[in-house]
Amino acid sequence: MKLDSKIPDGPIAEKWDRHKFDLKLVNPANKRKYTVIVVGTGLAGASASASLAELGYNVKTFCIQDSPRRAHSIAAQGGINAAKNYQNDGDSVFRLFYDTVKGGDFRAREANVYRLAQISNNIIDQCVAQGVPFAREYGGLLANRSFGGAQVSRTFYARGQTGQQLLLGAYGALSRQVAAKKVTLFARRDMLELVLVDGKAKGIITRNLVTGDIEKHAGDAVILATGGYGNVFFLSTNAMACNVTAAMRAYKKGACFANPCFTQIHPTCIPVHGDYQSKLTLMSESLRNDGRVWVPKTIGDKRKPADIPDSERNYFLEEKYPSFGNLVPRDVASRNAKEQCDKGFGVGETGYAVYLDFKDAIARDGEDVIRKKYGNLFTMYEKITAEDPYKSPMMIYPASHYTMGGLWVDYNLMSTINGLFVLGEANFSDHGANRLGASALMQGLADGYFIIPYTLGAYLAKEKPGTVNTDHDAFTEASSDVVTTLDKLLSIKGKRTCDDIHRELGKILWDYCGMSRNEEGLEKAKTLVKNLKKEFWTNVTVPGTAAGMNQTLERAGRVAEFLDFSLMLLEDARTRRESCGGHFNDAFQTDENEALRDDEHFSHVAAWEYNGEDREPILHKEPLVFEHVTLSQRSYK
Amino acid sequence: MTKTINLTLKVWRQKNGNVKGRMETYEARGISTDMSFLEMIDVVNEGLILKGEDPIAFDHDCREGICGMCGAVVNGRPHGPEKGTTLCQLHMRHFDDGDEVVVEPWRSRAFKVIKDLVVDRSAFDSIIQAGGYISVNTGGAQDANAIPVPQNVAEKAMDAAECIGCGACVAACPNASAMLFVSAKVSQLALLPQGRPEAAGRVKAMVSKMDDMGFGHCGNERECEAECPKNISIVNIARMNREFIKASLK
Ligand SMILES: Cc1cc2nc3c(=O)[nH]c(=O)nc-3n(C[C@H](O)[C@H](O)[C@H](O)COP(=O)(O)OP(=O)(O)OC[C@H]3O[C@@H](n4cnc5c(N)ncnc54)[C@H](O)[C@@H]3O)c2cc1C
Ligand code: FES
Numbered sequence: 037m038k039l040d041s042k043i044p045d046g047p048i049a050e051k052w053d054r055h056k057f058d059l060k061l062v063n064p065a066n067k068r069k070y071t072v073i074v075v076g077t078g079l080a081g082a083s084a085s086a087s088l089a090e091l092g093y094n095v096k097t098f099c100i101q102d103s104p105r106r107a108h109s110i111a112a113q114g115g116i117n118a119a120k121n122y123q124n125d126g127d128s129v130f131r132l133f134y135d136t137v138k139g140g141d142f143r144a145r146e147a148n149v150y151r152l153a154q155i156s157n158n159i160i161d162q163c164v165a166q167g168v169p170f171a172r173e174y175g176g177l178l179a180n181r182s183f184g185g186a187q188v189s190r191t192f193y194a195r196g197q198t199g200q201q202l203l204l205g206a207y208g209a210l211s212r213q214v215a216a217k218k219v220t221l222f223a224r225r226d227m228l229e230l231v232l233v234d235g236k237a238k239g240i241i242t243r244n245l246v247t248g249d250i251e252k253h254a255g256d257a258v259i260l261a262t263g264g265y266g267n268v269f270f271l272s273t274n275a276m277a278c279n280v281t282a283a284m285r286a287y288k289k290g291a292c293f294a295n296p297c298f299t300q301i302h303p304t305c306i307p308v309h310g311d312y313q314s315k316l317t318l319m320s321e322s323l324r325n326d327g328r329v330w331v332p333k334t335i336g337d338k339r340k341p342a343d344i345p346d347s348e349r350n351y352f353l354e355e356k357y358p359s360f361g362n363l364v365p366r367d368v369a370s371r372n373a374k375e376q377c378d379k380g381f382g383v384g385e386t387g388y389a390v391y392l393d394f395k396d397a398i399a400r401d402g403e404d405v406i407r408k409k410y411g412n413l414f415t416m417y418e419k420i421t422a423e424d425p426y427k428s429p430m431m432i433y434p435a436s437h438y439t440m441g442g443l444w445v446d447y448n449l450m451s452t453i454n455g456l457f458v459l460g461e462a463n464f465s466d467h468g469a470n471r472l473g474a475s476a477l478m479q480g481l482a483d484g485y486f487i488i489p490y491t492l493g494a495y496l497a498k499e500k501p502g503t504v505n506t507d508h509d510a511f512t513e514a515s516s517d518v519v520t521t522l523d524k525l526l527s528i529k530g531k532r533t534c535d536d537i538h539r540e541l542g543k544i545l546w547d548y549c550g551m552s553r554n555e556e557g558l559e560k561a562k563t564l565v566k567n568l569k570k571e572f573w574t575n576v577t578v579p580g581t582a583a584g585m586n587q588t589l590e591r592a593g594r595v596a597e598f599l600d601f602s603l604m605l606l607e608d609a610r611t612r613r614e615s616c617g618g619h620f621n622d623a624f625q626t627d628e629n630e631a632l633r634d635d636e637h638f639s640h641v642a643a644w645e646y647n648g649e650d651r652e653p654i655l656h657k658e659p660l661v662f663e664h665v666t667l668s669q670r671s672y673k
Numbered sequence: 674m675t676k677t678i679n680l681t682l683k684v685w686r687q688k689n690g691n692v693k694g695r696m697e698t699y700e701a702r703g704i705s706t707d708m709s710f711l712e713m714i715d716v717v718n719e720g721l722i723l724k725g726e727d728p729i730a731f732d733h734d735c736r737e738g739i740c741g742m743c744g745a746v747v748n749g750r751p752h753g754p755e756k757g758t759t760l761c762q763l764h765m766r767h768f769d770d771g772d773e774v775v776v777e778p779w780r781s782r783a784f785k786v787i788k789d790l791v792v793d794r795s796a797f798d799s800i801i802q803a804g805g806y807i808s809v810n811t812g813g814a815q816d817a818n819a820i821p822v823p824q825n826v827a828e829k830a831m832d833a834a835e836c837i838g839c840g841a842c843v844a845a846c847p848n849a850s851a852m853l854f855v856s857a858k859v860s861q862l863a864l865l866p867q868g869r870p871e872a873a874g875r876v877k878a879m880v881s882k883m884d885d886m887g888f889g890h891c892g893n894e895r896e897c898e899a900e901c902p903k904n905i906s907i908v909n910i911a912r913m914n915r916e917f918i919k920a921s922l923k
Contacts, residue, residue, distance in 0.1 A: 103797065106838075165814035276734050529725075
């Protein structure tokens, strides 16, 4: 297989415009002859569905939740970036591009990132036109804040609920197309298989989560906008239903999976506090604008935080990174918190937490100002922990949060399967080895509103519409495969629950492939996961039947895919013998314990091709070429 | 302080929408007070699964109080006893050792039970489809700062926009009215200049759809506001009524 990224020629600032001009168009009268399947209704899927329907295509849209409005995107808190430079503080398309490539530790494609930065401005315009209630200044213009490792204020936000408001905007646009009968909505559906006809994506098989029916859907192209795989760690900030199933089905049908080991561990989450815990809660990164991160200077200092004087506190991020301080990128902040806790300086019951303190900000700005900025986050923190962060510092610890890896796509967002497009967190495209805060929402909406409407058209322009329907043998075969798997899961009747096994899997990955990794640990983890996979397929128990609603069966199917996926993730981590961004291999670090890249050997995208059950996948490399940024050791000192 | 408590749960069990349901009793033992309500049900369900029994079906996803997916009536109150809190954010420290806890699904003509605590809220989607948006196609929007919105107006719009569409307002209302939900969307869009051109048509279409879907009328009981996990104010209902009258006079 040869990976062709299809990056257009020409100067970087003109590539996208030229490409849009070169792309073939579908005649307006013909658009209605095409059916497009969109799986996912997060920012990427909802915006794509609405925009494609507006153009005239027939769209069939699927999601797991009972309503498209509940996709995981709803939970995003902090904000969305755009290069508007409304603050006159030196921002520009080029700076956003540069920051994103650098923040990603030089493991993303320049052309894609540049396009993302260009489109960022249109996104804000579009969302405001939809009625998204972004925060405003007294004069009525849009407010911005600086966010996660950026030295300019380019983040737009709607209180602490930016994802919610953006998603509701996209859901509104989607709903309008449902009313116009251009989108048919299929909620409470789980995509369990991708259907290929003559090597092209032509449909999907879903399970109706209410009736249990196995359904066949045909279309002229398939778009996956199914989100990230952060739940592979079991405990993560992701919503409970986030999964890797759709991506794995595509992978097993020939779509390459890129950079699975690029996972992001977010520094500011509420620490784990018990075995029963089902998920972790993010405390938005925006808190680091005003909160100061510290641990006591003495190991085992059990005094209340308020009783520890400044001189006995180690504000370790400010100390180590004087120019960025508490605002260093996520990977850097997370690793430093872990380092402090591993050395024994951690606080809280488990010793795996650091303080995030607002004392100085409250003294400086007053409690009201802080309440206005972060009120909902403080309330959420108090609800969960029963501690009042206005009075004593929050305790935080890193948690799995976002996944930069995903299905490999070319510049047109098409995977290595013809007619299969991948958008949003589900693809690998723009964030390299580490994503900057407020950039995922931007990317999801860029993909859905402004890229796919062009690039999908160019693909369809060369396809005859409606060539396949669900009577085709490929659909019969795919749906019987799905039934076989479900029956198998139900028939094992072992002694362990799927959550129990998932929890064990998560622990293996967290311990050996979390914030830091090494050769020996990764090898060990592979063996452990292989054994756990065997354990799953011989000893899991799923009560009930495949008819009607069966939530345990849904989860078991997801855990099965996570197990297979983990092996690829571990292999990717093992073969990337360097450190970069979220992938930190102990053997490769600078004297100051920063990630040490090996640009000579690893300046590439690692794209994995499925090679059969229980066989090592095949590695393909897409070289990354940097012409507009100079590769440098990231330094936030 | 963390401690553990034991509870007796009375939970509504119903295999699907076509059969009758009934209350079943379960013991929840050794529940840490740091758990969320849903984690407590997880623990009970793990026990049921190991016994080969059907676990209690319930909707949930974000577990952060934002997706609006979770919800059940706990001891007679939608989302349980804590004000301004979704079920997933309700923690067991609000319960005492030995408590009996009754858990039922949302009850409303417009929300049919699918299984156990899971109900069908697609009527909410239908109402939004009737007009809960601003009709702009992708592309061609003017610069975002070309439409200034006074800060206080933007804040009010945001207050309304915080609705998570969980359906607690309907479950709380003696008439199973969806007024709070509908008025939150109508208000958000009516307050903003971008939403004005369609304001009249929107309110009429959404209210009429609400009636079609089998929701009841507002009896000014204010139960919705009291139980809303996002503290959406009934000021929105008043605003919607004004919008409706204005629209009807047109
Ligand atoms: C707590 C939290 C806070 C965040 N805050 C920010 C922030 O402030 N700024 C920022 O830029 N980013 C933030 N992020 C990241 C960002 O929210 C996500 O990356 C982004 O929303 C992903 O959008 P998406 O459309 O790709 O996928 P999602 O929103 O995850 O949507 C996935 C969709 O696919 C559907 N789906 C999945 N699998 C299947 C299947 N098998 N069958 C059918 N349907 C399926 C789901 O039902 C859902 O509709 C945050 C993330 C978290 C966890
Ligand atoms: S699970 Fe999302 S609001 Fe409760």
